[in-house]
Amino acid sequence: MKNYLSRQRYLMDFTLHSMLRRKVKNLVLFVVYFMVIFILASVMLFGQAVREEAAALLKNAPEATVQQIKMGRHDLVNKELIAPLNDIRGVKKAEGRLWGYYFDPVNQANYTLMVPSADDKQHQIKPGQSIIGPGVAANRELIRDKFLLLLPPVGPLMKLDVIDHLDPQSALVSADLVLLSEPDFRAFFRLPADVYTDIGLTIRNEREIATIVNKITSKFLGTRVVTRSDILRTYESIFTWREGLLLALLGASIFAFVIFVFDKASGLSAEERREIGILKAIGWETGDVLAMKFWEGGLISAGAFLLGLVLAYLHVFFFQAGLLEPVLTGWSVIYPDFHLAPHIDILQITTLAFFTVVPYTAATIVPIWRAAVTDPDSVMR
Numbered sequence: 257m258k259n260y261l262s263r264q265r266y267l268m269d270f271t272l273h274s275m276l277r278r279k280v281k282n283l284v285l286f287v288v289y290f291m292v293i294f295i296l297a298s299v300m301l302f303g304q305a306v307r308e309e310a311a312a313l314l315k316n317a318p319e320a321t322v323q324q325i326k327m328g329r330h331d332l333v334n335k336e337l338i339a340p341l342n343d344i345r346g347v348k349k350a351e352g353r354l355w356g357y358y359f360d361p362v363n364q365a366n367y368t369l370m371v372p373s374a375d376d377k378q379h380q381i382k383p384g385q386s387i388i389g390p391g392v393a394a395n396r397e398l399i400r401d402k403f404l405l406l407l408p409p410v411g412p413l414m415k416l417d418v419i420d421h422l423d424p425q426s427a428l429v430s431a432d433l434v435l436l437s438e439p440d441f442r443a444f445f446r447l448p449a450d451v452y453t454d455i456g457l458t459i460r461n462e463r464e465i466a467t468i469v470n471k472i473t474s475k476f477l478g479t480r481v482v483t484r485s486d487i488l489r490t491y492e493s494i495f496t497w498r499e500g501l502l503l504a505l506l507g508a509s510i511f512a513f514v515i516f517v518f519d520k521a522s523g524l525s526a527e528e529r530r531e532i533g534i535l536k537a538i539g540w541e542t543g544d545v546l547a548m549k550f551w552e553g554g555l556i557s558a559g560a561f562l563l564g565l566v567l568a569y570l571h572v573f574f575f576q577a578g579l580l581e582p583v584l585t586g587w588s589v590i591y592p593d594f595h596l597a598p599h600i601d602i603l604q605i606t607t608l609a610f611f612t613v614v615p616y617t618a619a620t621i622v623p624i625w626r627a628a629v630t631d632p633d634s635v636m637r
Contacts (some may be wrong), residue, residue: 299612353452386417557616
């Protein structure tokens, strides 16, 4: 075993010196390889991190939401529906929710107006007050103890005192959010007191969600129930679709890079063939030549993979994926400025390594084997 390790160490040392003699070619190969890994790893890391962030933020969302459907569209739900929903076995609490969208003509931005839940003790608001998301604060250049002016669809200008800002850590879903009291919300949208936007359900046992959904849809015609898992799947499908779109747009460039890499890896120059002939002539075995070239391909591919992966990690989690963020998260006047928590999916990294490192390393073996089994004299000539 000791002799084997020593042999491999000597082979690796010889390989490094051989690579330095052809440093320009190997450097070009390394840079191209690294760029491909960097692009692919950045897309994979960013998409997975955003999905994990969305899942973490949705943990506090209701297990299910009941909506009223009219002519195939979301309609206001009557307050009288809350009591029958509370009577369904397994439903811990049914609570009416008030939220809606508002277009700000001054800044050409869309806001989400919402009344906080009665259980949300942290964000209790009195009439005339508001709590705003970080995107609204930046868009309006507001700080605490300033006023927020909103122009309702009908009626005079509404003036709200900004008492606090929402946590920037939740900017992915709260960048455009404005929290206000129920009286102010109803006055702003001219809503009667007996309607809500939808009804949020708190369910005791998550395994009973499907059963409760079936009960509601069969008992209350014209309703639709959206579960928290449905919302999460929607987020995942959106980000997965955007990942695929970005990779498709970059596909031509990546494919050209891959062809270039394989062409360089699979072709032997006259100098390399002469070197193999000399090694065979002085007593090197075919296995030694193959091992040397295996180390050469492995060093280039593994080095490019590790460097590309590390720089992709820094790009995504320390520089907020500035090159990819607009495509994968969307774009608007109020843009969410959020910081992703580092998260790595081992399966994704393993798959990326398998489809990048292994093919390149294998591509270097075949031409080397053909040259190594040929008569040294004919190879050198």
